[in-house]
Amino acid sequence: MAAKPEAPLSIIGRRQPRLDGFEKVSGRSEFTDDIRLPGMLHGKVLRSTQAHARILRIDTSRAEALPGVKAVVTNRDAPTLMFSEHQPVLAADRVRYIGEEIAAVAAIDLLTAEEALDLIEVEYESLPAVTTIRQALKSGSAPMHERAPDNIGPTMEKDWGDPDQGFAESDLVIEDEFRTPMQHNTLAELHVALADFSNPAKLHMYTPTQGAPLYQMELAKAFCLAESQVRIVYRNIGGAFTGRGRPKPHHFIAALLSRKAGKPVKIKATADEEFIMFRASGETFYKFRTGVTRDGVIKALEADITFDAGGHDEWAMILWLPSVYLNWLYKPVGVRYRGRFVFTNTVPKGSHHGGIMGRMSAGWQQHINHVAEAIGMDPAELQLKNAVDPGYASPDGSVFASCGLQDCIRTVVERSDWKNKYGKLPKYRGIGIGIGAQASGSKGADNDTSAAMVKVADDGIVTLYTGIPDMGQGSHTVMCMIAAEVLGTQPEDIRVVQGDSDITPFDWGAFSQRGTFTTGNAVKAACEDARDQLAAIAAAELDTPAGELVFRDGRVFAAASPEQSLSFGEVAAKTLHSAEGRFVMGRGFFNSPKPFGALAFSFGAQVAEVEVDPVTGAVALLKVWAAHDIGRVINQLAVEGQIDGQVFSGMSQVLYEECRVEDGLILNPSRLEYKLPRAYELPDVDYTLIETIDPYGPFGAKEVGEGPIVVSMSAVAAAVQNAVGAMVPEIPMTPWRVLRMLRGTADGSTSVDKHWSEGLEAPLSDTKS
Amino acid sequence: MNTVAKRQVMSLTVNGDTYEVLVSPRQTLLDVIRGPIGLRGTKEGCATGTCGVCTINNEQGEALLSCLTPALEWDGKSVTTVEGLEADGELAPIQQAFVEFGAVQCGFCTPGVIMSAQGLLNSFHKPSEDDINDGMAGVLCRCTGHIKVKDAIRDVVKKRA
Structure with missing residues (x-):
């Protein structure tokens, strides 16, 4: 794709207030927690109180007997439901961290669900715990996973160019050590999932997300469904900051509870639970x-x-x-x-x-x-x-x-x-x-694609279908500006349809900084496609070759004779109501030609x-x-x-x-x-x-x-x-x-000149060798 | 069915409309406003009084954390929520300024941030920079860093006679 000189821009570069600003400042914006589905139940998760333990016994009978409780689930309900390769959604016989998901309850209201959690009995046999990198690397520390006897998990070693040569050519080599602690991103909107799996042939998942596809894929895989059987629905999203890139255990648990109860189930984090559910950065x-x-x-x-x-x-x-x-x-x-x-x-x-x-x-x-x-x-x-x-x-x-x-x-x-x-x-x-x-937009998967569709109504109003979520970054406004620039209309004349994987075209989502770049390219292509369809009719009306038409400021005209023009709405109406009854539907997609990076x-x-x-x-x-x-x-x-x-x-x-x-x-x-x-x-x-x-x-x-x-x-x-x-x-x-x-x-004391690797029996620079 | 203490009927005026609702002693103003009254413009953030997302205004127009306020204590009183700021179909000046200055991003905290700002503007005709900082210290906005929030407030103040 070569750089092509663009005509002077009329929309791009503005200070454009958010197009959803009115809804957001007036309390009209709907977030996931605002959704009430008929018959909706409230779910709560029982979490491990132990950092490392064997689970000897779980007794849910008293919780099940509590009036108002509609479903209780443990690993026994779904022993093969996996969150990742080695990790069941609900702990089976061992817990490895405080907060690990053990059981869950769905009830008619939150208070009943909380009361039911208190009635579940879990008997633990405590195991020695290693809770810091230093402890975990000490030889003789209890391994947490059989597959990692030294507590070292996946590793990566990579040289680019010739670092040995580079060091040899250096006059000086400087070394430093540094530490970052566990840090957690406090999202404005806490984690929440509302699952409706009442019909076991279709899972509806209402949740804030950075992109529907990963949620769809992972939930489909875990529940042995086709991806088309999983629908991801999102409204406004209260921030993401990498925290909503993929489904978390509560999404699977809400689905499991909903399937068992036959009703929609919502699970929402409490303020302290959020620190577990988010999956923060570690030490x-x-x-x-x-x-x-x-x-x-x-x-x-x-x-x-x-x-x-x-x-x-x-x-x-x-x-x-x-x-x-x-x-x-x-x-x-x-x-x-x-x-x-x-x-x-x-x-x-x-x-x-x-x-x-x-x-x-x-x-x-x-x-x-x-x-x-x-x-x-x-x-x-x-x-x-x-x-x-x-x-x-x-x-x-x-x-x-x-x-x-x-x-x-x-x-x-x-x-x-x-x-x-x-x-x-x-x-x-x-x-x-x-x-x-x-x-x-760093490409990490072949289907790291954005697709977009636009349709044009006979009054010139454009509807943009996009799967890019707007978590606050303003992508939807940016997409409307791109569309308006291509079509020569105003951003306010573009309506966004989003937030439903059954409706919107595929979009990998809003991570790896790909929204403006990747989705933006897709939206631009879709609008260019629609513009070409409109240009065919406008060219005949204005007796001008389609390639010489300009779409700008709500008008369509030949570059050489701007005084003779049609409004964008007129062109849309003439196209839709032409003898062929052409429906204007633009489509575009973007997938980087680079396989990686x-x-x-x-x-x-x-x-x-x-x-x-x-x-x-x-x-x-x-x-x-x-x-x-x-x-x-x-x-x-x-x-x-x-x-x-x-x-x-x-x-x-x-x-x-x-x-x-x-x-x-x-x-x-x-x-x-x-x-x-x-x-x-x-x-x-x-x-x-x-x-x-x-x-x-x-x-x-x-x-x-x-x-x-x-x-x-x-x-x-x-x-x-x-x-x-x-x-x-x-x-x-x-x-x-x-x-x-x-x-x-x-x-001049050296007490602050701390070396984090000091005293570790397994030196940090040694990986499994 | 939970077995907590007996529910009582209370009356609460929200944005000028009076509602009769059945409330348990454990419910907060936030629970009642979002639940039986059904005004869900006010959001629930941490629900523990630390983030300010649930901020509304009391009868005197001051900022109030609705998640920490037992609803029954508010029997017979009135509050204003973000839905109550519009007049004659027009957004309030602070709402307009938030849109114009880009003081809104994800929008989840926005109702609470706006009600904090409105509380400040109700208390001070011409708040100083320190008044603004104090007035906004109780609410957290993760997206904007409060920078354009303060620009929006300053603009409303500047336009006041």
Whole structure:
């Protein structure tokens, strides 16, 4: 697909308020919990109170006898119903984490369901539990799975290019270690599933989701149904942040209860249950090694990462995601990645906003700054010198057809007055630069496709059928803008039909930052198809070749004679009511020609300035300067909103968020004790958008959904590092940790220079050999 | 069938309309507004008073966490929910500003954020930056980082005579 010059754009690039804004601000928007199906029951899940135990006996008889209870299920009801290869939906004879699903109840109301849970008796035989990476790797620790006698789960080892050669060419090799804790993404809308499996030939699943296909596939497989027998329905979605990528155990349990009771069953998380159901990011240890020459050429990059997988390895992508990321910023001779999962008796892990890379970057950026310091170079200069540029082919096979990274760095350096601040700020002030890249729709499956359909009514109103969920990111408004641009109408004249897998065409969904790029291309193609159908009639009416017609501002005319025109509505009416009675129905789809990885990448740089309180250790984030290359900007207002939200989430992860875990129990499962920034803690954000026009993106657009957070986390961490004068070896950088850092750097003690792998009998760099 | 304490009839005025409802002592204002009254614009977030998503306004127009308020204590009183801000088919200024400034993303917290903002605007004619920060500290928005929320509030304040 070659870059084609586009006519001047009339819609794309606007500050377009959300088209569903009226419904959302007036209380008219329906979310899953607002749906009431006739005869609906309420489900509750009985969860393990033990981190590791054998289940000796489950007695549900008293719960079953409670009036109002309509179904009770345990593993005996569905011994072959699997959540993943080694993991039944309901625990059979062993539990491996606190909160593991053991039984469930459906009753006429929530109070009855809760009462019934209390009547279920479970007899456990406790087993020794390992609840941290360190415990799990100690030789002699009880294995959690027979298939992993040393508690090491899946591993990945990969070299790109020649890292040994790169290290050999380096004058200096710098090493650092870093740790991120268990962190959980507090979604506004807690997890909820409403299943109607009253008819065993069709499962209706109402649930917020990032994409129907994975839910459909996994539920169909588990219940031995064809995919057409599973219908996924979603309305508005209260955020996702990687947390709704695939079905979770409660979806299967709601379906199972509904099948048994013959009624719809809703399961909704409570505030503390949400910390189990979400599948957060687990504790992670990182070792970074970088080889550099004296004059600042980065030659080799290495990362070795140990992930706490929890009780089961549910989300294998965690292993792979950071590995490719190492290839996207600099131009080393080689890259080396080692990653491994370690099983612990904690809740299975998923991902956090920023998709592993954000958390990693909070350490990696500090490590790169350490490299810069070691060779006496300004970190902004080091990164600019090594930054990838347009046309660069990275060792992992990614090609950056459009790339504005260097411009992003130059922009934030200039706008933040970096050169007058770096190294020159008063004590306890710090400034840091972070950079990052993100794939626009990284392809992980052959059917990573988006399809779209449009129909045109005889008044010119267009209906767009799409399977891309809008979890708040504003995709539907963006799709309407793309459609309106192609058809020469207004975004308000496009109606979106979405949220029902029985109706909408296939769309892999809203993850891997693929909405604008992949679905956007599909919507553009569908609208072009519809436009061609309309152009056939308009060409005859205007006595002009169809190829010379322009659709713009609600009119259709020949480029050479704009004074003679038809309205879009007239063309639609004439087409629909022509002698042939043509129904205008456009279809389009997009599937990247690349078998693996992404076609387009966004880039960004941010500078953050912080002030550390030397008495309390509290960090105030004063200001963020952000510059992002996201290709063509489709909706300026939405883009700023995406950057804002990622600055918020990035500072939150770097400065505040941490699940305090003791013996496998999360001690702070609440939104007060699990600290998030409140309105008064947010900095001013200065935005610059570097518009590279990507040859593959719709109108040249790329993603903005998860690129900025990686950059924010890097910049905030770097700024704190600069303020305290040393690499902060873990997040969150809480007041207590910052105080310890300040004291450690003041008296020269090494107590803060912690090495996470120290004392582990199985060294972190050794995988199963 | 649960065996909790006896239900009582109570009267609650929501957005100017009075409803007679049968309520158990365990039910909160949020349960009653979303349940028997059926106004589901107000959302249930954490249901433990930590996220502010369920915020409504009391008779004095102040922000109130409906998930922590036992319904029966509100017998005979009146509240305003997000559905009650429109007048003559027009959105309230704060609602319009939320749309215009992009202060809405996923929209789940939006009713609570708007009712917090409205509570602030009811209490202060010209709230200062500190008043805004204090007034919005009780509600969490995961998507917007509150940045454009504050822009929207400032705009409403600016336009006040």
